[in-house]
Amino acid sequence: MLQIINKISFFKAILHKQGRVIPIVEILLLILLVITPLFVGDYLTVIITRMLILGLLAISFELCWGYSGIMTFGQGLFFGMGGYAVALFANKADFLQLWGVVPIGLIVGACASFLVAWLLLLGKRPPELIFLALGTLTFAYAAERLVAGWYWVGGGNGMSIFEYLRIGSFEVEPGRLFYYIVATILLLVYLACRLLVRSQFGLVLAGTRQNEKRLAFLGYKVQKFKALVFCFAGAIAGLGGSLYAHHEGFIGPGNVGIGISTMAVLYALFGGAGSLIGPIIGVIAIESISFTLSDIDAVRGYWPIILGVILLLVVTFKQDGLLGFVVTQRERIGSFGIIKSTESKSLENLHSLKNEKKDVSS
Amino acid sequence: MKKKMSLLEVNQVSKYFGVLKALDSVNISVQENTFHGLIGPNGSGKSTLLKAIAGDHYPDEGNIKFNGNDITKDSPEVRAQNGLNLKFQITAIFPELSVYDNILLSLQSPESFWKLVLSKSRTSYHDRIMDTLVRFKLVDRASSLAGELSHGLQQWLEIAMAVIRKPKLLLLDEPTGGMSPEERRTTGELLLPIKKECTLIIVEHDLEWIKDICDNLTVLDQGKVLDDGTVKHIEASQRVKEVYTSRV
Structure with missing residues (x-):
């Protein structure tokens, strides 16, 4: 037993040293993503599809908070607006095509988040963290109240979508096909976000998170960078909302306001902020625990209390979330230049050798 | 004269x-x-x-x-x-980034959003960054976190970040x-x-x-x-x- 523990510790140490834990977690999750529907029934496939859609919401929050230092309680607003937009198109114009639903969600999310960014981020002075948190919270709350009192969008009852999503004339029912569509979209969004946060642009975001003022003195228009990320994240949340509305066949005030926005925060904190995979793990973990607890007869009446205690314990005592058990802070931040953190310390020799070669050739 | x-x-x-x-x-x-x-x-x-x-x-x-x-x-x-470039009185580096990335971050600031997203310039900046690291005696700490450097080295890093921009x-x-x-x-x-x-x-x-x-x-x-x-x-x-x- 001791030998096994030693071996695990040895491999963990190597992986940490190499800074390669996140790719392994990503590959494992990708394999699970592909094979899961082949081993579970339709009911569970529908539940997992919902988790993947919420994964989009969690990623959108993570881009804002974990990568750019924008504390937002407004991602639910963009998620809900994407959902309401496609529900309106479905009910008022009978438009249910996937090729239209995806861009509608993206555009509505981006436009709504641009408006919020313009009001909160692009002022003369950089806004305080608390101003952003309360500002986005207010927008989410106001939107929830607005749709709840607006009869045209269903008021407090929300809006139902009575027909299935379509690809041409083919109807996509919630189930395996819907799952793979959502999984593909999530994968593409994840890869786009990964490209963004590992790029030189991502380096600017990492700088923003650590010392925003210093960045301005280097010549960066920090607020514009933040606004850009906020809009990109808003588009992703809108996309999530559009898929959610079609998957659930419903969108209501509860999917716009503070509740869903807070869940986005919890997904990221529970899974591990500062990485893209952490929030997805957070969604899967929280939703799985909720699903499992609510199905146990003994705790059926008070499972939300148990869930709340679990969330509190993790957020309080494991501030780097579940991912923090296997991934170091150094790996989360990573390296952006062409020198990786694991390279040896003989750089000086290498560089002087290179310079000598240059001299000889010239 | x-x-x-x-x-x-x-x-x-x-x-x-x-x-x-x-x-x-x-x-x-x-x-x-x-x-x-x-x-x-x-x-x-x-x-x-x-x-x-x-x-x-x-x-x-x-x-x-x-x-x-x-x-x-x-x-x-x-x-x-x-x-115009300022080195702050209290060292203002990016402690959770590597020394190399601190310099890269300073150097790439004139780039457009798209160039940064596509990471077009990081290879072309490499030699310039390495030269600066050698000049400021930081090359053997290139991959260390900036926050792990001694106070003196952090000061040099911040000066290097300013100098490399050719202000x-x-x-x-x-x-x-x-x-x-x-x-x-x-x-x-x-x-x-x-x-x-x-x-x-x-x-x-x-x-x-x-x-x-x-x-x-x-x-x-x-x-x-x-x-x-x-x-x-x-x-x-x-x-x-x-x-x-x-x-x-």
């Missing part, structure tokens, strides 16, 4: 913090490719003046001209884009603060070659150190310019001796 052009002109600049007048009608003129020192006792307004030049706060009266343009109301990022004017607020005598001497050696590349304004307490590397000095006292001129002139100044040396 051809007179050097004035790169920076501070004209009648005053700054108030409540009832306190931190700067009182300050005038200084800094010529191209010279090292200009700002000295004075604690609270004399040296850092306030430097921050007003860098755009950390705006003067209440007067104006600042840089390269012939009025920059009094420009934001720090605009000033930085125009070639027209570099503002250094106490670059040798908290350094050992040996590190102070090395810092002087690292700074001297910069004279060919840019103009420097240094705020320092250590009069002996600043005398060795600066061409001109401005002495501030209680927010006012006490005296201004060459190092020899300041050394001979009776007013400076009376007010400055008795308090430092």
Whole structure:
């Protein structure tokens, strides 16, 4: 037993040293993503599809908070607006095509988040963290109240979508096909976000998170960078909302306001902020625990209390979330230049050798 | 002899913090490719003046001209884009980024959003970054986290971050603060070659150190310019001796 523990510790140490834990977690999750529907029934496939859609919401929050230092309680607003937009198109114009639903969600999310960014981020002075948190919270709350009192969008009852999503004339029912569509979209969004946060642009975001003022003195228009990320994240949340509305066949005030926005925060904190995979793990973990607890007869009446205690314990005592058990802070931040953190310390020799070669050739 | 052009002109600049007048009608003129020192006792307004030049706060009266343009109301990022760079008094690096990434972050700032997203320039910057790391004795710590460096190395990193951008004017607020005598001497050696590349304004307490590397000095006292001129002139100044040396 001791030998096994030693071996695990040895491999963990190597992986940490190499800074390669996140790719392994990503590959494992990708394999699970592909094979899961082949081993579970339709009911569970529908539940997992919902988790993947919420994964989009969690990623959108993570881009804002974990990568750019924008504390937002407004991602639910963009998620809900994407959902309401496609529900309106479905009910008022009978438009249910996937090729239209995806861009509608993206555009509505981006436009709504641009408006919020313009009001909160692009002022003369950089806004305080608390101003952003309360500002986005207010927008989410106001939107929830607005749709709840607006009869045209269903008021407090929300809006139902009575027909299935379509690809041409083919109807996509919630189930395996819907799952793979959502999984593909999530994968593409994840890869786009990964490209963004590992790029030189991502380096600017990492700088923003650590010392925003210093960045301005280097010549960066920090607020514009933040606004850009906020809009990109808003588009992703809108996309999530559009898929959610079609998957659930419903969108209501509860999917716009503070509740869903807070869940986005919890997904990221529970899974591990500062990485893209952490929030997805957070969604899967929280939703799985909720699903499992609510199905146990003994705790059926008070499972939300148990869930709340679990969330509190993790957020309080494991501030780097579940991912923090296997991934170091150094790996989360990573390296952006062409020198990786694991390279040896003989750089000086290498560089002087290179310079000598240059001299000889010239 | 051809007179050097004035790169920076501070004209009648005053700054108030409540009832306190931190700067009182300050005038200084800094010529191209010279090292200009700002000295004075604690609270004399040296850092306030430097921050007003860098755009950390705006003067209440007067104006600042840089390269012939009025920059009094420009934001720090605009000033930085125009070639003005500040090294803060308290080391302001990015502690959770590697030393290499700190330099890259400083160097890539003029790039457009798209170029940064597509990461087009990081390969082309490599040699320049490595040269700077060698020059500032940081190359064997290139992949270390900046926050893990000693205080002296962090100061050098911040100077390196400023120098690599090839600024027209570099503002250094106490670059040798908290350094050992040996590190102070090395810092002087690292700074001297910069004279060919840019103009420097240094705020320092250590009069002996600043005398060795600066061409001109401005002495501030209680927010006012006490005296201004060459190092020899300041050394001979009776007013400076009376007010400055008795308090430092």
